Amino acid sequence: MENKIKGVYLVTDRPLCLHHNLAEVVRLAALGGVSLVQLREKEADSRTFLELAKHLKEILKPFSVPLLINDRLDICLAAGADGVHLGQSDLPWWEARRILGEKVIIGLSLETKEDYFSLIHNDPKPPLHYLAISPVFDTDTKTNTKPAWGLTGVRWLKNETHLPIVAIGGIKESNAADVIQAGADSLAVVSAICSAKDPKSATESLSKKFHSLKE
Template identity: 50%
Template sequence: MMDRPFSARRKTDGLYLVTDRSLCGRRSVEEVVSMAVQGGAAWVQLREKDLATRPFVEEARRLKALLFPLGVPLIINDRLDVVLASEADGIHLGQEDMPYETARRLLGPKAIIGLSVESWEDVVQAQSLDVDYLGVSPVFATPTKRDTKAPWGLEGLARIRAFSRHSLVAIGGISRENAGAVIRAGADRIAVVSAICAASDPFRAARDLCHDIAEAQGKGAPAGTQRERP
């Protein structure tokens, strides 16, 4: 795994893009990711539920080459073999995926490992794990996450924030209409799928969401999010 030009444990806030090629239309995943990062997305998770291993690895390597010089971490959903083959920066695990302890042993201490929490029991059990972040899933009902439990809502998110020692990434049904409220409820980052992948202009969609995040955090517009597309 490459030494990367950022500290994942210190870079705790921002916009987290989760890819979905079915929503990208005629654009490639790389094109959407590139536009989103130009707009301010600070994290990228490559999620490919139906892609065979070889093209999955090839896709991950292309994204790694794109993101590494920019200091943007590439996270792979579920597939530890793809993480190793592509030298991605980490993995996101669901509750039915490989156990955290096994992934950490195989990937080493520098890898970023995120873990989805879908019930209060998941949150409590995660408290003893040295994960880099918890994926609070889903905050709101969403068609892109069909195999999850009941939505947490803003109250559930706030409850997790009050209890957990981990950085929180909120995902599920998040858009410009509710992004600020999600941040104020306790999320460190918001993860979006359709809000960027299905947007007519992923650059502007990412830029606007970054503005909303910064405003909710009381930071003002982050550097770079006011610019026009290069």
């Protein structure tokens, strides 16, 4: 399976879009070289969520950047998005795979080592596209989470799995290099791009750092 999970991964948060609206943040991030975008809408009604997903998909289409939907398989299907990101309390990933098919990107958050051990007993076939280690560092954008994994957690998971690892939680310019060197295949960021005055420049900076250390 081709690994599309690498580089900078934008996870959206409309309240954190301080200087631009969501669509403009996503457009500028795409110009800056973002690799994936996840639309995360915890409060929006289904119709608003769907409209946002369709709009972002059109923005990202010229850049060939995949759009993933947080949690909602129905929105993914209705919008023709490229995949979903699931948490431990969402629909089980194998049910999502059955519904969405083999080609759609499915990623899964791991909050504890026990989550990982439970996963490998299920022997995912076809495999998940990535595992998200969450949170790497404590952050205000991810609430009700287990204790942070830290860099040691990233290194541990890298040694345990062949799947790409997405690191999320408290990642910013100042610690990005450490997370990459610990083994992350992708840096999922929220406020570092959404709240930036220049989302394009913020994305470019993180992307250059990633590729300089990975290539």
